[in-house]
Amino acid sequence: MNAAVPLWIEALVGALLVASGIASIVAAVGLVRLQSFFMRMHPPALASTFGVWAVALASILWSSALESRPVLHAWVIPILMAITVPVTTALLARAALFRKRQAGMDVPPPLSRS
Amino acid sequence: MSPLLSGAILATLACYAIAMALAVVRLLRGPGAEDRVLALDFLYVNGMLTILVLGIRYASDMYFEAALLIALAGFVSSAALAKFLLRGEVIE
Numbered sequence: 001m002n003a004a005v006p007l008w009i010e011a012l013v014g015a016l017l018v019a020s021g022i023a024s025i026v027a028a029v030g031l032v033r034l035q036s037f038f039m040r041m042h043p044p045a046l047a048s049t050f051g052v053w054a055v056a057l058a059s060i061l062w063s064s065a066l067e068s069r070p071v072l073h074a075w076v077i078p079i080l081m082a083i084t085v086p087v088t089t090a091l092l093a094r095a096a097l098f099r100k101r102q103a104g105m106d107v108p109p110p111l112s113r114s
Numbered sequence: 115m116s117p118l119l120s121g122a123i124l125a126t127l128a129c130y131a132i133a134m135a136l137a138v139v140r141l142l143r144g145p146g147a148e149d150r151v152l153a154l155d156f157l158y159v160n161g162m163l164t165i166l167v168l169g170i171r172y173a174s175d176m177y178f179e180a181a182l183l184i185a186l187a188g189f190v191s192s193a194a195l196a197k198f199l200l201r202g203e204v205i206e
Binding site for chain 2: 005007011015021022024028048051052056059074077081085087091094095098
């Protein structure tokens with residue numbers, strides 16, 4: 001293991017990590033402050049796309065610099081998130097729409113003409 | 115590891131902690147069940163990011179597998195909860 005990692009790699013890793021932390025905080029503030037549920041569905045995507053990508057890139061960069069060879073296995077996590085998060089979001093949005101219709105709230109009507 | 119990077123890691127972990135505290139606020143206060151599921155999903159993502167950052171901090175590969183497992187468990191639990199809200203049961 002090579003102990004001397006160049007300073008610019010450390011700075012880049014640190015900048016990516018701090019950017020991911022800021023994205024996460026912005027998402028949390030949006031989650032708390034926005035008014036309706038359908039508005040609140042949007043901010044968590046900031047953490048699960050940009051936040052996860054930034055941390056995975058930082059992890060790849062840092063472990064590659066430590067071992068002086070490409071270490072790429074952290075790609076798996078953003079790819080997994082890119083597959084699973086839209087499924088969860090769509091299911092949750094359908095569930096919320098269904099429940100708000102059942103409760104008689106003001107939401108768009110179904111599109112099918114049955 | 116230079117003080118620059120360990121400071122950045124500390125700041126990132128503090129950001130995640132604040133974000134998780136805000137998500138817990140939404141989890142406890144949320145008017146509907148779907149708000150709570152959304153906050154729980156956000157908590158899962160933040161926990162996974164925390165573990166990845168700890169993996170950078172301690173330069174260990176074990177954290178990566180734990181983060182992968184947490185991502186999978188978060189997907190399965192959020193999908194199951196959303197299905198429960200939609201139909202009233204998870205497996206029909």
